[in-house]
Amino acid sequence: xxxxxxxxxxxxxxxxxxxxxxxxxxxxxxxxxxxxxxxxxxxxxxxxxxxxxxxxxxxxxxxxxxxxxxxxxxxxxxxxxxxxxxxxxxxxxxxxxxxxxxxxxxxxxxxxxxxxxxxxxxxxxxxxxxxxxxxxxxxxxxxxxxxxxxxxxxxxxxxxxxxxxxxxxxxxxxxxxxxxxxxxxxxxxxxxxxxxxxxxxxxxxxxxxxxxxxxxxxxxxxxxxxxxxxxxxxxxxxxxxxxxxxxxxxxxxxxxxxxxxxxxxxxxxxxxxxxxxxxxxxxxxxxxxxxxxxxxxxxxxxxxxxxxxx
Amino acid sequence: xxxxxxxxxxxxxxxxxxxxxxxxxxxxxxxxxxxxxxxxxxxxxxxxxxxxxxxxxxxxxxxxxxxxxxxxxxxxxxxxxxxxxxxxxxxxxxxxxxxxxxxxxxxxxxxxxxxxxxxxxxxxxxxxxxxxxxxxxxxxxxxxxxxxxxxxxxxxxxxxxxxxxxxxxxxxxxxxxxxxxxxxxxxxxxxxxxxxxxxxxxxxxxxxxxxxxxxxxxxxxxxxxxxxxxxxxxxxxxxxxxxxxxxxxxxxxxxxxxxxxxxxxxxxxxxxxxxxxxxxxxxxxxxxxxxxxxxxxxxxxxxxxxxxxx
Numbered sequence: 001x002x003x004x005x006x007x008x009x010x011x012x013x014x015x016x017x018x019x020x021x022x023x024x025x026x027x028x029x030x031x032x033x034x035x036x037x038x039x040x041x042x043x044x045x046x047x048x049x050x051x052x053x054x055x056x057x058x059x060x061x062x063x064x065x066x067x068x069x070x071x072x073x074x075x076x077x078x079x080x081x082x083x084x085x086x087x088x089x090x091x092x093x094x095x096x097x098x099x100x101x102x103x104x105x106x107x108x109x110x111x112x113x114x115x116x117x118x119x120x121x122x123x124x125x126x127x128x129x130x131x132x133x134x135x136x137x138x139x140x141x142x143x144x145x146x147x148x149x150x151x152x153x154x155x156x157x158x159x160x161x162x163x164x165x166x167x168x169x170x171x172x173x174x175x176x177x178x179x180x181x182x183x184x185x186x187x188x189x190x191x192x193x194x195x196x197x198x199x200x201x202x203x204x205x206x207x208x209x210x211x212x213x214x215x216x217x218x219x220x221x222x223x224x225x226x227x228x229x230x231x232x233x234x235x236x237x238x239x240x241x242x243x244x245x246x247x248x249x250x251x252x253x254x255x256x257x258x259x260x261x262x263x264x265x266x267x268x269x270x271x272x273x274x275x276x277x278x279x280x281x282x283x284x285x286x287x288x289x290x291x292x293x294x295x296x297x298x299x300x301x302x303x304x305x306x307x308x309x310x
Numbered sequence: 311x312x313x314x315x316x317x318x319x320x321x322x323x324x325x326x327x328x329x330x331x332x333x334x335x336x337x338x339x340x341x342x343x344x345x346x347x348x349x350x351x352x353x354x355x356x357x358x359x360x361x362x363x364x365x366x367x368x369x370x371x372x373x374x375x376x377x378x379x380x381x382x383x384x385x386x387x388x389x390x391x392x393x394x395x396x397x398x399x400x401x402x403x404x405x406x407x408x409x410x411x412x413x414x415x416x417x418x419x420x421x422x423x424x425x426x427x428x429x430x431x432x433x434x435x436x437x438x439x440x441x442x443x444x445x446x447x448x449x450x451x452x453x454x455x456x457x458x459x460x461x462x463x464x465x466x467x468x469x470x471x472x473x474x475x476x477x478x479x480x481x482x483x484x485x486x487x488x489x490x491x492x493x494x495x496x497x498x499x500x501x502x503x504x505x506x507x508x509x510x511x512x513x514x515x516x517x518x519x520x521x522x523x524x525x526x527x528x529x530x531x532x533x534x535x536x537x538x539x540x541x542x543x544x545x546x547x548x549x550x551x552x553x554x555x556x557x558x559x560x561x562x563x564x565x566x567x568x569x570x571x572x573x574x575x576x577x578x579x580x581x582x583x584x585x586x587x588x589x590x591x592x593x594x595x596x597x598x599x600x601x602x603x604x605x606x607x608x609x610x611x612x613x614x615x616x617x618x619x620x
Contacts (some may be wrong), residue, residue: 027445035332040340044440132396193336
C-alpha cells in the first residue's frame with residue numbers, strides 16, 4: 001500500500017526549474033548555482049499538539065506544516081525555494097486519504113510561493129500522525145536577517161496584528177515572505193524573528209540574543225479583531241477552551257502562533273518604513289537594560305507565551 | 311524545560327566552516343558557494359518500527375537516524391556536508407536524557423564524515439519517540455548517480471556483504487560514502503541505489519526506474535557471516551524473532567537494512583573495479599526482459615523484502 005500512496009503523491013508534484021531531480025530517487029537535487037548561502041529551517045508538527053485531526057482538516061494541517069517553515073524563512077528575509085516533508089501515518093483505514101489531504105494542503109501553499117516539494121518520506125506506525133518539513137531558501141545578496149543584531153535605540157516593529165490566532169489564524173496565517181523580502185531589500189533592518197510563541201516571549205528572545213532590553217508602548221500594540229473577540233468570550237466558552245481568560249491586550253502580548261515578524265531598525269529607517277506602509281506598527285524601542293519594560297510606567301512586563309512543555 | 315534541553319544540545323554542537331549560522335536563529339545558513347547542485351534526502355525513524363527504545367540505546371538510534379541519510383547521499387555518490395534533525399519526545403521523566411543520547415549518537419557519526427548538525431526542532435507529546443533527519447550533500451562535478459541509468463549488458467555490482475542486518479548491522483553499518491565517492495570519481499557508473507529494503511526489492515526498483523530487468527547469478531551473492539548465523543537459528547530463536555526462517559542465501563536476497571550500495575556499470579568498467587577492489591562483488595547483469603531472473607536456470611526470482619506496510 002505504501003508504494004501506491006507514494007505514486008499517488010508523486011502524481012500531485014509538478015516540475016520546478018530549481019529541482020532537476022525530485023521525488024523517486026534516493027535523494028533530490030537542488031540547483032544552487034548563483035546562490036551563495038542557503039537558508040534552512042526544519043519544524044515537526046504533531047497531532048493533538050499543533051493540530052487535532054479530530055476536528056482539523058488534513059489540508060489545513062499540511063498547509064500549516066509548510067507555513068510555519070515559510071515563516072522561519074521570512075524571518076531570515078530569505079526567498080523560499082524548495083522543501084521536503086517526512087510523515088508518519090497512523091495505521092488505520094483512512095491513512096492514505098489523510099496523507100493525500102496533507103500533501104494537497106501543503107502543495108496549494110507551496111504553489112503560492114513557487115516552492116517545490118522536492119521529496120519526502122512516508123512511514124506508518126501504531127502512533128498518531130506527525131509531519132516534519134525542512135525548507136530551503138536563497139539568502140538575499142545582503143545576507144540574512146539574524147535575531148542578534150538589535151542595537152540600542154532601534155525601533156521595534158511588527159507586521160500585521162497580534163493575538164487570537166486560536167480563532168483561525170493559527171492555520172490560515174499568511175507567512176510574511178513577500179513583506180520581509182521587500183523590507184530587507186529596501187531598508188537597513190538590524191534583527192528579526194517570527195512570533196510563534198507570543199510577542200513578549202519572542203521579543204525577549206530577540207533581546208537576549210542581541211544583549212539588550214525593550215521598552216514597549218502598550219498603547220501601540222496592534223491588537224487584532226480576533227484578540228478582541230477572544231476577550232469577549234463567555235465564561236462557558238473560556239471553560240471549554242485551552243486558552244484562559246485574558247484581556248484583548250494580553251492576547252496580543254502572549255498568544256502563540258501569530259507568525260507575524262518582529263524586527264528592529266534604526267529610527268530614521270523605521271520612520272521611513274512607517275511612512276510607506278500601513279501594515280507595520282512600531283511597538284517600542286530597544287533599551288540597554290535587559291528585560292521587557294512598559295514605556296508608560298517603567299514596570300517590568302512578564303515574558304509569557306506558549307512554552308512547549310516537556 | 312525545553313529551553314534547557316535545547317541549550318544542552320547546543321553545547322554539544324561544534325562550528326563548521328560551511329555553516330556560518332547554526333542552531334539558535336529561525337533558520338540555519340549553509341554556505342553553497344562553489345557548489346552547483348545540492349543533494350537532499352530526508353528520512354523519519356520511529357520507535358517500535360525502526361528501533362525499539364525498550365532495548366536499543368538512544369545513541370544507536372541517533373547514529374542510525376543520520377546513517378540512513380548518509381547512505382542515501384552515498385547512493386547518489388555525493389559528499390555529505392550538513393544535516394538538520396527534528397524530534398518529538400515522549401512526555402516522560404527521562405525524555406531529556408533520551409534526547410541527549412540520540413544527539414550524542416548522531417554527532418559521533420557526523421564527526422566521522424565531517425557533517426555539521428546545522429539545526430533542528432525539539433517537540434514533545436503523549437506519543438512515542440520519532441526523529442526526522444534531513445541531510446545535504448554536494449553533488450560531484452560529474453553530477454549524481456541516479457537509479458534510472460542502468461543499460462542493457464551492464465554489470466550489477468554491490469558493496470560489502472548482504473543479509474542478517476538484524477544481528478547488529480542495522481544499527482552499526484558504515485554508510486558507503488567514501489567508497490561511492492571514490493568509485494564515482496574514477497569510474498563511469500550508470501546507476502545506483504542503497505539496499506534499505508532488501509536486495510531483490512531494491513534491485514527491482516533500480517530495474518523499474520531504468521526500464522530493464524536483471525539476471526542474477528545466485529552463486530555470486532556475497533552472503534554475510536550474519537546471514538549464515540541467522541540461517542542456523544534454532545526453532546525457538548526463530549519463533550521469538552520478527553524474522554522468519556530463511557536460508558543464508560534468502561537472508562542475503564531479502565533482508566532489509568543492509569545499507570550496501572547496489573550499482574551498475576558497463577562491463578569493462580566493472581572488470582576494472584573488480585580488479586582494483588576486494589569489497590565489491592558482481593551479482594549479475596542487466597537484461598532486457600523486465601523482472602529478476604536466475605542466471606542458472608532462467609527462473610523468475612521473487613522480489614521480496616521489507617515493505618513498510620500501511
